[in-house]
Amino acid sequence: MAVTKSRTRHLGWLGILLFLAMPVWAQRMPAPSVGPSVAWLGKAKAPASAYAGTATCKNCHSARYAEFSKTAHAHATVAGHTYLHGCEACHGPGKAHAQAMEAAGGSDAKVLAALKSAPIWAFQGTPQQNAAVCLTCHISSKMQEGFQHSTHLAHGVACQNCHSAHLVNPLPKHPAYAQEAMFQVPRLPQQIAWLKSGQLRAPQPDLCFSCHRGVQAKFALPVHHRVPEGLLKCTDCHNPHGTPQQANLREIGWETCERCHVEKRGPFMYPHPAVQVGGCVACHNPHGTINAFLIKRRDTRTVCLQCHTGFHGQDGVPHGRLGFQTSGTCVRCHAMVHGSNFDPTLLR
Ligand code: HEC
Ligand code: HEC
Ligand code: HEC
Ligand code: HEC
Ligand code: HEC
Ligand code: HEC
Ligand code: HEC
Ligand code: HEC
Ligand code: HEC
Ligand code: HEC
Structure with a gap:
């Protein structure tokens, strides 16, 4: 008797637990659009009525829209948050901006006034503020989770110095370096390189060399890992997003x-x-x-x-x-x- 009773009681608790866990599973199990490691954590900063929707932005920013629509971000959505994907996932609610610009009608003075009266977030804050917007979602992606404590951020290098959500202003053509002529893998056209290698403003090692001239000089010496020739990448040894290891090495000490x-x-x-x-x-x-x-x-x-x-x-x-x-x-x-x-x- 007692045994049966306690069993049913346990079953009852189990049922309640299963019931409580259900919404979690229901959310987690489909999730293919979210990608392997980054979660779509964008939070509404304003009521839905403050958002204009990407289609509206497209009307005036067609070049940026065209670039943006090729990227992973354009395809990431979350059910029930239509205004949280697209441009406004990064730039924040933009309805006031869109309306003010509509009213400005292209007049320079009015456009300037509208930028003041109805400002839109344009990543011109401090490096920390700029990175924080990307990190609202990317804090959950494994490679990036250390960024807030990284040497790069501490020295004012934010996500946008290396990545571009819409490649309208790529880095200027890199200065020639010693082994340039010996580059051994085909150099992809800039657009394809951008899309295939994590939306970088310039491919490696050009991107890294643009700031790390001292390291570039080392790689020009006769004996070197063949990074300038394109056979190895800086990111084979480093994680530029920051790691607890010295010099942002990917693994502890010699394990790299x-x-x-x-x-x-x-x-x-x-x-x-x-x-x-x-x-x-x-x-x-x-x-x-x-x-x-x-x-x-x-x-x-x-x-x-x-x-x-x-x-x-x-x-x-x-x-x-x-x-x-x-x-x-x-x-x-x-x-x-x-x-x-x-x-x-x-x-x-
Ligand atoms: C009616 C036309 C129009 C619409 C619609 C519009 N914009 Fe703009 N936007 C402009 C103009 C004009 C400027 C100022 C010149 C420039 O930077 O291109 C501007 C500037 C910006 C800037 C830079 C602001 C700054 O302070 O430098 C961002 C970011 C931006 N728009 C994003 C958006 C987003 C996101 C949307 C959709 C929610 C949007 N715009 C909709 C016309 C428009
Ligand atoms: C993944 C985040 C992200 C998304 C999504 C995004 N942007 Fe941007 N946008 C940025 C960042 C970062 C900058 C500043 C640096 C740069 O130019 O890359 C920027 C800059 C801009 C600027 C120029 C601001 C200036 O200072 O001149 C405009 C205009 C703009 N974005 C419009 C758009 C529009 C329109 C869309 C949607 C089609 C869009 N963005 C989607 C991150 C994003
Ligand atoms: C609202 C959430 C959100 C914000 C904000 C956001 N991202 Fe993303 N990002 C994602 C998701 C989700 C993916 C993965 C898409 C996939 O794997 O299909 C992604 C993918 C990426 C990728 C990989 C692209 C590729 O082709 O592999 C890069 C690089 C990236 N984001 C950079 C940024 C940068 C830089 C910013 C800030 C300017 C930013 N993201 C802001 C959600 C976000
Ligand atoms: C110093 C340059 C630099 C900075 C700053 C930087 N990244 Fe990256 N990021 C890279 C490089 C290089 C790759 C690797 C691309 C490859 O492996 O081909 C990368 C890859 C990625 C990827 C692709 C998926 C992955 O994890 O490999 C995402 C997503 C990403 N970065 C997001 C961000 C975000 C978000 C920030 C800011 C919080 C940021 N990055 C800051 C250089 C940078
Ligand atoms: C916009 C400029 C800029 C770009 C682009 C850049 N870095 Fe840096 N990096 C810095 C600055 C500034 C520092 C800190 C001062 C220093 O050590 O030179 C730094 C530091 C580092 C360090 C040393 C970290 C430590 O703890 O000692 C490594 C490793 C590094 N960067 C790797 C890279 C790699 C790999 C890339 C390309 C994916 C890259 N950086 C792209 C500016 C940049
Ligand atoms: C991504 C793979 C990779 C990683 C990680 C790597 N190496 Fe290498 N290493 C190579 C390859 C490939 C060669 C062959 C020489 C070449 O063509 O660059 C090489 C060659 C060498 C050589 C011999 C050079 C010569 O003249 O023959 C030494 C020493 C060396 N690596 C040390 C290191 C050290 C120390 C580290 C860690 C800081 C390291 N490697 C990390 C791929 C790697
Ligand atoms: C074979 C692995 C490997 C590759 C590839 C590599 N690094 Fe390093 N890097 C290291 C190691 C190991 C250290 C730490 C050196 C030490 O502690 O003496 C280091 C240190 C650094 C530092 C900080 C100290 C210094 O020398 O200024 C910077 C910056 C740096 N690397 C940038 C880069 C850049 C940029 C690239 C690509 C062009 C790159 N590294 C490619 C292994 C590598
Ligand atoms: C001609 C061959 C040879 C050369 C060159 C040589 N060693 Fe040795 N070394 C040996 C032999 C054989 C032993 C083993 C002795 C034993 O078994 O007691 C040894 C032992 C050692 C030991 C352990 C015993 C001790 O004396 O502490 C060290 C440490 C050592 N060598 C370091 C070096 C260094 C450093 C150099 C270069 C400056 C060097 N060896 C050059 C042959 C050599
Ligand atoms: C005590 C000094 C020392 C340390 C520490 C050291 N090496 Fe070496 N390494 C050498 C010397 C000396 C040579 C040249 C051997 C020769 O002339 O025959 C060499 C050669 C190499 C070579 C090329 C020849 C071969 O044996 O394949 C590679 C690759 C290499 N080391 C990788 C590493 C890696 C990876 C580590 C860290 C796990 C490491 N070394 C740690 C001294 C060292
Ligand atoms: C970073 C410091 C360091 C460097 C550089 C270094 N060693 Fe050592 N080595 C050690 C230490 C520590 C021991 C262990 C000593 C002990 O057990 O008494 C050791 C042990 C040895 C031994 C064995 C000694 C024994 O008692 O069994 C030999 C042989 C040796 N080293 C040779 C070399 C050679 C050859 C080089 C240069 C290629 C070299 N070492 C460079 C730190 C170093």
Whole structure:
């Protein structure tokens, strides 16, 4: 008796729980138009009557409309919020603006007056304010969630410095750089590049080089990862939206590198603690150097002697011989400098 009763009571609770959970499922399960990671979180800032609708904006801003309508944003909608997609999802309610401009009838003075009397949000606030509008939705997308604490935002670089919702003003043609002629993948026409690579104002690495001239110079050195040739991207190692890691690296420390250089991952029976202590950058410069294998210093030996100072001459060990500290390279013998499974002294 008691058992049955408690069972039915449990079933009752279960039913109530299922009932409460239903609206959540009902919202989550279809969701294909929302895309893989970003949620459509746009919130109405004003009553529906304050919005004009994209069709109205199109009448006067046909060029921007044409560009905008090719993008992912133009296709993202949410049922029951017709005024929250399209132009006004970013520019906010625009009915007053549309009406004032209609009334201005193209007269310059009246247009200027209308911009004052019925202002519309045009992303001319502080970088934080500008980014905040994009982040109303993109705070839920994995790659962007760190942006508010990123080096870029802290230095006044907002989303619109790199992205364009409607590519009317692309970045000016980038200055030529050393390996330009050796670019090895086809350069897409600007429009297609914009649509295919996250609505960037200019493709990588041009976009990044436009501000990071020092990094550009490194990549012009004889030994470099082939970023200027188009084989690798800055975003293979960095997430420009910000990460908790140093230098906005995508993964913690050397894991960024081991994504591609898997044979350096280990685990090794005898790892070289240098990797754990200083990461790959203890010995390599990831952008470019004049030295083979991206080694930081001209002479590999000096890289080792950064940490390995003061050997005691021992009989039978080559270190005991005269001159080893001043000539030859250590990796001649210590070939498994990244770690070994056979020899604690990394000889093989
Ligand atoms: C009747 C014509 C007309 C309509 C409709 C219209 N605009 Fe405008 N808009 C203008 C004119 C004219 C300007 C000022 C010149 C310029 O920046 O192109 C302007 C300027 C803007 C600006 C820049 C404001 C600034 O302070 O620099 C934005 C943003 C904008 N419009 C967005 C919209 C949006 C979004 C809609 C639809 C809700 C819309 N407009 C509807 C005519 C119109
Ligand atoms: C995803 C957000 C987003 C959407 C959607 C969007 N815009 Fe914009 N718009 C921006 C940003 C950011 C800027 C400022 C930087 C730039 O020019 O890219 C801007 C700038 C503008 C300007 C120029 C303002 C100036 O200072 O001259 C106009 C006009 C404009 N948008 C109209 C529109 C219209 C019309 C639509 C819809 C067809 C639209 N926008 C959709 C983000 C958006
Ligand atoms: C109202 C919500 C909302 C706002 C505001 C918004 N976005 Fe988006 N954005 C989305 C959604 C949803 C998608 C995903 C569409 C999809 O995957 O189909 C998206 C996609 C994107 C993409 C990827 C496009 C692609 O082709 O892969 C970029 C880049 C982007 N947004 C940048 C911005 C920038 C920059 C701003 C601010 C100027 C902004 N967004 C404002 C909702 C928004
Ligand atoms: C310093 C330049 C820069 C800034 C600032 C920036 N982005 Fe990006 N964004 C990029 C690059 C580069 C990509 C990668 C495109 C690729 O992988 O081809 C990208 C990709 C994206 C994508 C595509 C999907 C993805 O996650 O890979 C979205 C969405 C996006 N950014 C939104 C934003 C938003 C929203 C902001 C502001 C909160 C912002 N970005 C700020 C450079 C930037
Ligand atoms: C509009 C200019 C601008 C653009 C475009 C830009 N950056 Fe930056 N970036 C900055 C500024 C400013 C800083 C901070 C000062 C510095 O370190 O030079 C910075 C810092 C960085 C840092 C160092 C972060 C740290 O914590 O030390 C990295 C990494 C970086 N940017 C990568 C990129 C990549 C990758 C791109 C292209 C997708 C890019 N940036 C595009 C302006 C820009
Ligand atoms: C192979 C991986 C890799 C690639 C590709 C790469 N970086 Fe880096 N980058 C790093 C690492 C690792 C650091 C940290 C260096 C350190 O701590 O000494 C760094 C540091 C930086 C810094 C901050 C320190 C500095 O040197 O100014 C900036 C800015 C930067 N990278 C920009 C870029 C830009 C722009 C591109 C594309 C043109 C790019 N990086 C491509 C790995 C990479
Ligand atoms: C996206 C894949 C990728 C990532 C991530 C990457 N590399 Fe590389 N790396 C390459 C490729 C491909 C080469 C072959 C040389 C080339 O053509 O650029 C290479 C070559 C090298 C070389 C040898 C250079 C030579 O002269 O042969 C070193 C050293 C190196 N990488 C170190 C690093 C370090 C350190 C990191 C992390 C900061 C890193 N790599 C991250 C793809 C990557
Ligand atoms: C203790 C210094 C040191 C550290 C730390 C280090 N390397 Fe190296 N690396 C070297 C030296 C020295 C060479 C050149 C080997 C030679 O001349 O035979 C080299 C060569 C390379 C090469 C090209 C030749 C090969 O063996 O494939 C790659 C790729 C590479 N390192 C990647 C990495 C990565 C990824 C990391 C981080 C996990 C790393 N290195 C950490 C010293 C180091
Ligand atoms: C960032 C500092 C650093 C750099 C640079 C470095 N090492 Fe090391 N290395 C270490 C540390 C820490 C240990 C562990 C020492 C210990 O266990 O007593 C170690 C251990 C070793 C060992 C094994 C020693 C033993 O007792 O088993 C060898 C061999 C070695 N390193 C060779 C090299 C060579 C060759 C280079 C240059 C390519 C180099 N190291 C560069 C930090 C470094
Ligand atoms: C001619 C080959 C050779 C060269 C060159 C060489 N080593 Fe060694 N090293 C050895 C051998 C063999 C051992 C193993 C000794 C043992 O088993 O006791 C060793 C041991 C070591 C050890 C661990 C024992 C100790 O003395 O602390 C370190 C650290 C080391 N070497 C670093 C270096 C560095 C740094 C260089 C370059 C400046 C270098 N070696 C150059 C052959 C060499």
